[in-house]
Amino acid sequence: MDFLVSSFAAALHLIGSFSPDVVDAARTSLAVSAGATVFAALFGVPVGLAVGLSGSRWKGFAVTALNTLMAVPTVVVGLFVYGFLSRQGPLGALGLLFTPTAIVIGGTLLASPIVANYTLASVRGADPRILPTALTLGAGRFRAVVTLVGEIRFGVFAAVIAGFGRVVAEVGVAMMLGGNIRGYTRTMTTAIALETSKGEFSFGMALGIVLMTVALIVNLFLSLLQRR
Amino acid sequence: MTELYRLRSVTKKYGTNVAVDIGALTIDSGRLYTLAGSNGAGKSTLLGILAFLTPPTTGEILYAGERIDWKSDIVRGLRRKVTLLHQSPYLFGGTVFRNVAYGLSARGIAGEDALRAVDRALETVGLEGFRERDARELSGGEAQRVAMARALAPAPEVLLLDEPLANIDRETAGLLEAVIASLPSRGTTVVMTTHDPDPPARHSGGSIVLDHGKVAPPRDSLPA
Numbered sequence: 001m002d003f004l005v006s007s008f009a010a011a012l013h014l015i016g017s018f019s020p021d022v023v024d025a026a027r028t029s030l031a032v033s034a035g036a037t038v039f040a041a042l043f044g045v046p047v048g049l050a051v052g053l054s055g056s057r058w059k060g061f062a063v064t065a066l067n068t069l070m071a072v073p074t075v076v077v078g079l080f081v082y083g084f085l086s087r088q089g090p091l092g093a094l095g096l097l098f099t100p101t102a103i104v105i106g107g108t109l110l111a112s113p114i115v116a117n118y119t120l121a122s123v124r125g126a127d128p129r130i131l132p133t134a135l136t137l138g139a140g141r142f143r144a145v146v147t148l149v150g151e152i153r154f155g156v157f158a159a160v161i162a163g164f165g166r167v168v169a170e171v172g173v174a175m176m177l178g179g180n181i182r183g184y185t186r187t188m189t190t191a192i193a194l195e196t197s198k199g200e201f202s203f204g205m206a207l208g209i210v211l212m213t214v215a216l217i218v219n220l221f222l223s224l225l226q227r228r
Numbered sequence: 229m230t231e232l233y234r235l236r237s238v239t240k241k242y243g244t245n246v247a248v249d250i251g252a253l254t255i256d257s258g259r260l261y262t263l264a265g266s267n268g269a270g271k272s273t274l275l276g277i278l279a280f281l282t283p284p285t286t287g288e289i290l291y292a293g294e295r296i297d298w299k300s301d302i303v304r305g306l307r308r309k310v311t312l313l314h315q316s317p318y319l320f321g322g323t324v325f326r327n328v329a330y331g332l333s334a335r336g337i338a339g340e341d342a343l344r345a346v347d348r349a350l351e352t353v354g355l356e357g358f359r360e361r362d363a364r365e366l367s368g369g370e371a372q373r374v375a376m377a378r379a380l381a382p383a384p385e386v387l388l389l390d391e392p393l394a395n396i397d398r399e400t401a402g403l404l405e406a407v408i409a410s411l412p413s414r415g416t417t418v419v420m421t422t423h424d425p426d427p428p429a430r431h432s433g434g435s436i437v438l439d440h441g442k443v444a445p446p447r448d449s450l451p452a
Contacts, residue, residue: 127318129314129316129317129318130318130320132281132312132314133314133317133318133320134330134334135281135307136279136281136307136310136311136312137311137330137331137334137378137379137382138307138308138311138331138334138335138382139330139334140304140334141304143334147320147330150320150321151320151321
């Protein structure tokens with residue numbers, strides 16, 4: 001028990017003293033997660049809307065595919081993107097492997113199905129009168145859909161935030177595609193894994209506390225949006 | 229009076245269920261029609277077709293003499309001439325102004341022109357001073373009146389009303405009825421659904437009765 005208490009105290013000291021390694025890992029985590037979330041939103045929100053509003057007979061298949069993609073393990077996403085970005089891969093010449101960009105690419109693939117699924121759920125839960133009302137008032141199809149998005153905006157925000165939560169907390173993609181390079185691609189999760197295996201438990205705990213705080217803030221925000 | 233709508237052999241099917249099956253129907257401009265029939269008679273489906281929101285399964289519709297091609301952009305233009313007001317209308321989040329100005333904005337009308345049109349529409353339904361009110365905090369009767377103002381603001385050629393006087397208080401019903409009755413004199417064609425097969429004489433423009441999706445013959449043509 002003393003071990004845990006002393007580690008916790010040391011962790012708080014590391015956070016309070018703004019340890020450069022803690023700050024670096026936190027900054028990298030937040031930056032790549034934010035980048036991946038932006039791209040996931042740009043891709044996932046339109047996909048969720050398109051599937052949700054589609055009257056196609058393939059809609060059921062698309063929903064199943066999105067649900068399946070949501071459950072794909074992070075290391076499988078990491079493996080898939082690694083295959084493309086490694087030197088022998090089709091995009092190897094770009095030299096993106098073990099860079100923050102690679103983590104952003106992997107994070108985007110990871111978060112997009114989540115954003116799409118949450119957006120789809122929002123569309124399904126939207127008042128069915130919104131689109132006919134917009135159309136009968138003279139809006140074109142695009143404007144009517146924009147109006148719909150405006151009406152379900154809290155659900156769409158929640159989708160984007162859920163995507164961020166997924167990326168910031170994952171370790172597989174960041175480890176495989178970032179390479180855990182100190183001060184460059186080392187994120188909070190990869191740093192926790194590494195430092196704990198080295199016996200630096202208090203350092204891992206410090207990052208764990210920061211990560212949990214970020215997750216708490218994200219989830220509080222999510223709950224707030226879902227209540228509206 | 230000129231002919232506005234002409235429907236020929238129009239059907240609308242949902243699976244095997246035939247919602248409407250209309251051999252022939254004409255609607256003239258500048259008149260107020262009541263569309264009567266029991267629940268499930270096809271009134272709302274017919275309004276959806278007349279509003280160019282629901283394409284028929286078969287048949288032909290002419291609007292102002294022009295045959296409607298449902299796959300063309302013309303339909304979008306026609307939707308700007310016809311507004312459908314649902315029985316329980318949806319108000320968008322935000323202010324009353326945002327709601328009433330929506331149709332104007334969709335037609336490129338903004339600024340002072342929109343402001344004037346919104347104020348005029350709100351005045352018509354007796355809601356002066358409601359412009360900046362939150363639409364979601366209105367009473368049922370006020371919401372119904374805002375929806376009517378929103379439908380009137382862009383001055384549509386045709387106003388389709390799905391039981392506009394149901395579920396509202398008597399005062400609001402009286403006010404909306406007076407507004408509706410005044411529309412034909414301004415050149416607006418009105419089609420208003422009702423459960424009443426014998427609509428009051430004040431709705432004397434014309435009466436369409438639907439029975440199981442088909443247009444029933446006028447009552448005075450039935451044998452005694």
